[in-house]
Amino acid sequence: xxxxxxxxxxxxxGILLMLAAAPAVAQIEDQLSAYTGDNAxxxxxxxxxxxxxxxxxxxxxxxxxxRSAFRAGLEVRLMGVYFGDDDRTFRAGxxxxxxxxxxxxxxxxxxxxxxxxxxxxxxxxFAFPGGLDLNSFALVVxxxxxxxxxxxxxxxxxxxxxxxxxELGKIDLLGIxxxxxxxxxxxxxxxDLAAGFLWQRFNIGENSNGDDLISTNAFSIGxxxxxxxxxxxxxxxxxxxxxxxxxMDLQYEQDNEDLIDVEFEKTTNMHLTLGLGLNLxxxxxxxxxxxxxxxxxxxxxxxxNLGF
Amino acid sequence: MKTILRxxxxxLLAALLVGGLASCIMEEKVIxxxxxxxxxxxxxxxxxNEIYQEETFIELSEKIAEMIDxxxxxxxxxxxxxxxxxxxxxxxxxGTHDWAISGDITIxxxxxxxxxxxxxxxxxxxxxxxxxxxxxxxxxxxGVDAINGALTDFLAxxxxxxxxxxxxxxxxxxxxxxDPIVFTWQIWLTIQVTGEETLDVPDPx
Numbered sequence: 001x002x003x004x005x006x007x008x009x010x011x012x013x014g015i016l017l018m019l020a021a022a023p024a025v026a027q028i029e030d031q032l033s034a035y036t037g038d039n040a041x042x043x044x045x046x047x048x049x050x051x052x053x054x055x056x057x058x059x060x061x062x063x064x065x066x067r068s069a070f071r072a073g074l075e076v077r078l079m080g081v082y083f084g085d086d087d088r089t090f091r092a093g094x095x096x097x098x099x100x101x102x103x104x105x106x107x108x109x110x111x112x113x114x115x116x117x118x119x120x121x122x123x124x125x126f127a128f129p130g131g132l133d134l135n136s137f138a139l140v141v142x143x144x145x146x147x148x149x150x151x152x153x154x155x156x157x158x159x160x161x162x163x164x165x166x167e168l169g170k171i172d173l174l175g176i177x178x179x180x181x182x183x184x185x186x187x188x189x190x191x192d193l194a195a196g197f198l199w200q201r202f203n204i205g206e207n208s209n210g211d212d213l214i215s216t217n218a219f220s221i222g223x224x225x226x227x228x229x230x231x232x233x234x235x236x237x238x239x240x241x242x243x244x245x246x247x248m249d250l251q252y253e254q255d256n257e258d259l260i261d262v263e264f265e266k267t268t269n270m271h272l273t274l275g276l277g278l279n280l281x282x283x284x285x286x287x288x289x290x291x292x293x294x295x296x297x298x299x300x301x302x303x304x305n306l307g308f
Numbered sequence: 309m310k311t312i313l314r315x316x317x318x319x320l321l322a323a324l325l326v327g328g329l330a331s332c333i334m335e336e337k338v339i340x341x342x343x344x345x346x347x348x349x350x351x352x353x354x355x356x357n358e359i360y361q362e363e364t365f366i367e368l369s370e371k372i373a374e375m376i377d378x379x380x381x382x383x384x385x386x387x388x389x390x391x392x393x394x395x396x397x398x399x400x401x402x403g404t405h406d407w408a409i410s411g412d413i414t415i416x417x418x419x420x421x422x423x424x425x426x427x428x429x430x431x432x433x434x435x436x437x438x439x440x441x442x443x444x445x446x447x448x449x450x451g452v453d454a455i456n457g458a459l460t461d462f463l464a465x466x467x468x469x470x471x472x473x474x475x476x477x478x479x480x481x482x483x484x485x486x487d488p489i490v491f492t493w494q495i496w497l498t499i500q501v502t503g504e505e506t507l508d509v510p511d512p513x
Contacts, residue, residue, distance in 0.1 A: 030379050034344040034500065080513055096344060096498035097393025097444035115340040115502055122447030123456070125390045127500050129342035136513035
């Protein structure tokens with residue numbers, strides 16, 4: 001249900017624009033308390049996949065890095081993933097001594113909001129918790145790009161937020177990237193070519209023990225090409241090919257105060273990005289689509305002199 | 309000033325993009341929460357008689373109140389509370405030799421006058437095989453109804469007292485003064501609470 005934009009909602013939305021990766025974090029731990037092991041992995045897997053796809057996206061919108069002309073841009077990147085029907089349910093098994101042991105198609109974290117209840121011996125019941133009923137996931141990150149020094153460019157992604165006792169908990173994102181112009185070494189390049197890497201650590205929420213609820217690490221290494229058309233205002237199609245890795249760890253407390261540690265399998269994917277940038281003097285806009293383990297898209301906006 | 313005016317269309321466009329995204333990013337969703345809780349009781353035996361009986365209170369009301377408080381839910385948002393399962397296991401055993409025990413775990417709740425009703429019947433349970441284990445048990449309808457009734461009574465504002473009783477009927481080989489049966493076992497009761505909560509969650513597209 002869409003609600004009208006009030007000043008309060010705009011303010012909340014503005015904050016959430018940077019924190020969109022934390023959908024009702026407190027409820028995630030509550031829902032997870034019903035699960036251990038494979039159930040917890042299955043419940044959270046779509047969020048892990050979406051986080052991995054989003055984090056490893058939006059690192060560039062151009063391969064143009066001057067050899068020696070200082071460039072800087074303050075950027076906001078929105079990386080998004082649509083969830084498919086397959087993401088909405090997983091095969092879950094009963095826990096807690098429930099008999100007979102039963103499996104059912106239960107909602108994942110992005111699945112239907114209704115719980116699924118199965119009946120057991122003697123009238124016992126087991127409820128598989130509902131999801132957050134999400135169609136999409138978006139990660140919005142601020143980043144600072146500084147380049148044009150010996151054909152090299154540095155990228156810093158950073159966001160840190162502590163929301164006290166609110167549902168959001170805390171957010172802690174740190175990303176560091178480095179790219180180098182390859183085309184500067186070519187005699188007469190017809191397009192710009194660069195190569196580099198981006199490492200990121202993204203922690204979301206706080207469990208009952210005061211530790212991170214979700215801890216992730218992402219790394220991407222690859223090459224990009226782009227070509228500018230136009231002088232004062234330019235359009236710039238770009239393409240990138242990279243190898244991405246992503247790992248995620250989940251730590252939450254169960255009712256008996258045991259800390260459950262769920263380590264998701266580390267994923268490695270090839271990642272093809274196709275996009276178009278628009279350089280409007282101090283404002284650069286870009287849009288791109290990525291084909292990887294989970295397809296994603298990103299929209300970017302940069303203020304600075306990157307387009308010059 | 310001239311610079312500001314020159315750049316203002318770009319800045320306005322940027323502000324519109326951020327503002328537009330902020331206003332459409334949140335959606336109201338109704339989520340069915342499921343809370344899982346567990347309470348347990350421990351019984352220690354040092355007996356020479358195969359027929360024995362022991363009972364203890366189960367802190368069911370405290371448990372469910374704690375679960376609801378921890379989740380920050382109001383009691384009026386709770387839709388249901390019910391038994392998920394019962395497990396037992398032996399936590400200490402002298403290990404001189406194994407015993408096979410048979411009997412019933414019964415339960416009584418003050419919310420009704422039904423008295424003790426069977427929850428679990430165990431037959432020829434090896435003490436050795438249960439050592440360090442949590443063995444799920446098939447539940448009896450009467451016992452499940454008694455616990456679920458107590459949970460419902462609590463949610464309605466009552467303060468039911470639930471008592472768990474072990475009624476052992478047979479031990480093989482029979483214990484005696486020279487060979488007493490000595491062990492400690494624990495019974496775990498798992499319950500779930502469901503309730504609805506309305507949340508604003510980011511769902512931008």
